[in-house]
Amino acid sequence: MERLKLYLSLFFVMFCAISFAQRTEYNIAPGYNQLNFKAPDPGSYTLEKYNLAPDGNIVDSDGKQKSLHDLFDNKVVLLNFMYSTCTDVNGCPLATAVFHKVRNLLNKDPNLGKQVSLISMSFDPENDSPEVMKLYGYGTNSGVVDWNFLTTTSPAELNPILDGYGQRILKEYDEEGNYIGSISHILRVFLIDKNKTVRNIYSVSYLHSDVLINDIKTLVDPRTKNGTIESSSISEDIVVASGASLAKPGDYKEGYLSKDYTTNAEPLERIGKATDLYAIATGKQLGLPKLKFPEGTFLTKEKIALGRKMFYDRRLSHTDTISCAICHVPEMGFAHNELRTAVGTEGRSVPRNAPTVLNVGYLTRFFHDARESSLEDQAWGPILNHNEMAIPSPGYLINKIKAIPDYNNLFEKAYGSKPNMDNISRAFAAYQYSLLSANSAFDRWYYGKEKYAISSDAKKGFEIFTGKGACVSCHLINEEYALFTDEKLHNTGIGYEASMYVEPPVKKVILAPGLEIDVDTSSYADDSRFKDEISPNDLGLYTITQDPNDRWKFRTPPLRNVSITAPYMHNGALSTLREVVEFYNKGGVKNEVLSPMIFPLNLTEQEVGYLVEFLKTLTGSNIDELILDARDVPIGEISLNDPNWFHENKPRY
């Protein structure tokens, strides 16, 4: 009689729910109907691995105490949480109805069915005794599929299980605070694989027998490895060809202003291959002299490796965001093709273009205004600059490196001492000493005497470079090698123009492929917070010497690899090599302190073209090798063990 009462009450509850639904056009979950789309084919996709399905103490419908995992029984499990008096048609009754459908489908496929177990577990142990659960599950155990109806002995046993599965329940109360018998909850059904790992979670809007069956099939499909499609294995053997085919932004935008523009974007996958950087730093390349290290510098493989790690480590900035390589991007000629002037910590504006670090080991003057005179000393500039990496003080960085677990002992091994101001800058320099690149087509033609290494147009360009164009008077070439710079500072007028010309408020602005319009940008440019940072004013060497004759003087950049380091000039104002040659052809921009070495060249259009062709022959033969080596370096990112206030592990203060 008691049983009959229970059945009648269950029937009444469900019938009322349905009547209510029909009357009010209550929204019926898709699980009750035909699937509204074609479920993806079994075995054609990966089911991601979520957490390990939590265990707990339960009671089965025979009143036996067990662990939840006992019932998983090395099968694929569908698990839902419910309570027997649930009235929400889109709640427990939905899961029960869908489980029925799944069971029926599985019973027709016994081979699959016997690998699956269904579990309905009550979250109302006070009312759902084992007997009630047995009644609830009456008639469900026909066929090969197990369907277990479980409960717990108490809320104390239940709550850890609910917490583990993230199944929230809320008992509902009336205004006087009396429990009204219903429990609000979000319906969740869990798909658990044979290794007890949760592989999918379904809610009301996505619970459907077709989807469940296909997911179960995917887990047991021999084409997948336990529901995971492994990505095609990548060949370990990367053949490094000579050249610079990798030297372009992965997000290539050439032709963007044409309506016919098509993307040619590359995947983010970072597959690299380490190279012998020590051999490069200490070796000899055609067109370059053997590198002379400053006094006290003894390069080792360990030092290069440490500097290489640091160069790509974003944690060496104040906010863990900017590494050296963020502005000196390997694929962009170790410079930056996508920005005229660099962007630093918190998006602060850097007023100058990021120059390449290729072949910087030969230089004796650093930065566009030549304010530093060694590669080692130079390193601290960007690190401490508020607009770049924004490290608050040298001591801060030293302590931070000491606190990063994966630097443990690296300085001691490479330099025989803990991190300090000296060895940090030496390590940065060590890696940069190895970024040497020559043996270019020009070198093979000019120094290697390979007659056909460059085109006849490039040869004509070389004649102009050394003759009518007078480029060589600053971009030096000598008999054994060529650095293409005199390392002196000159006023070409480009800085003068940026400082003294009134900027027209209306500018051409690119909005989309093939779409450039005139925009009055004055309303965007008057931002006082950035006035000093984004002002076009840049007085160059004068800012260091205070000598008015030094106004707008900037260091002659070396020209090796110039075709892969656009845009050009200290402020990135010129986008292409042709624009640069045309700038010099018109004699720069006149001003009272213009360098006497800058004058109109009277080159024809054709001669401009020849000169550009010549400049393109200066790309080193090992650029791809250096890029692949760079890609081999793991980018330093904050992990759970790194200094961070939230990890309660911050640099000592």
Add this chain to the structure above:
Amino acid sequence: MKIRRLMSTVYGMLMSSFLALVLVPSHVFSDETCMSPYMAKIVGQEDYVYVWTLGQVGVGDEQDKLVTIAVNPASPHYGNVIGHTSVGGRNEAHHSGFTDDRHYLWAATLDTSKIFIFDVHTNPSKPKLHKVITDFVKASGGIVGPHTTYALPGRMMISGLSNNQDFGGRTALVEYTNDGTYVATHDMPVDGNLRGAVKTGQLADGYGYDVRALPRRNVMITSSFTGWNNYMMNLGKLMGDSEAMKRFGNTVVVWDLHSRKPKKIFDVPGAPLEIRCAWGSQNNYCFTTTALTSQIWLIYEKDNEWHAESVGTIGDPAKIPLPVDISITADDKHLWVNTWNDGMTRVFDISDPHNAKEVYTERIGDQINMLSQSWDGKRVYFTSSLLANWDKADGPDKMPQYFKAYDYAGGKLSKKFEIDFLKEKLGLPHQMRFGAYSLYAKTPSNKNLAELSQ
């Protein structure tokens, strides 16, 4: 035997009744109109608006914070900031989203890529910092700038904006469990690896911005903005940099939700940002607007195929009004569009989704950005900040940073109150999310509060 027969009758009736029912709109699965359809709902008046706020040098404690505003007229604190939680650093606080059970608010940041997870259920009036995901970039394999935190059952789908190799726009979707464990990275399709997707036009840039799902059609949709370099830099500098201006997203991707595979890539030029999907069960479409080209785009399904079509123009595109946040009404009849550059909010009639017509405009204030409306559409809230380095600071008066609350009735907005975020020393207010006691069967004075806490 009798009992068994009775039971089979019960089941028989159940099944036949269920099958007889027609699938009707799934309104009950959500509240505010831009939330995940998986989300728990606020059935009536929201109690709080949580504003994810950017720290600003020179303003208060200068760091990002979650600001709680009382918005229930029944509250004694109505119209006031009742608290805020500072999180450390200026991380470029941007968007936030609840887990599907609405117990936690995931507040993401575009600069440091940290995700701050707040407990909003224990006491809805006092969100508490529960956990910080600091290793998002490392865990995801180099994805930078977590943007949308979108609830799937038991999981969060997070759209990235950038990557740690070049700070450009190529990026991915990243999936986490609700407890903050990394699960998977789903790369956006690019020419070099379309991942099975069809490039329907000329573009497959791999950029990301928003993510939304239409579970009933097994579809997920993503849009595309720009990478770290651009969204972090000063806007004036950006507009003057023709190289940087080439680095905006021009694509919308339709995905298979279940298998997480991209299906179709559409050319939608000019940085399509927010995506809002229709709620009606037969309305298989979503809207997006392009920030730079000022178009409303419809991404829709017809004859089992997905298409993209420009269906309306927002203001005068030549003046770059810069449409930012949008919001669809629960009845799918109207689309709110804020335009940052002219301070306007605009309502478009989208009864015919293929022909969006502007029917109402109201000037809210300079640099209007986000809006949130209640499910019944009677209350609309606005905030001002777009991105820390894009916001304007000058002008005849110092540019305002505000939260404004309006009632919307009879096709007209009427202002209820506003809060000056600079005067209150809070910072730059960005995205808003609603909180309510009703979600957790709680009231401020409920004597069972303690028992009900999880």
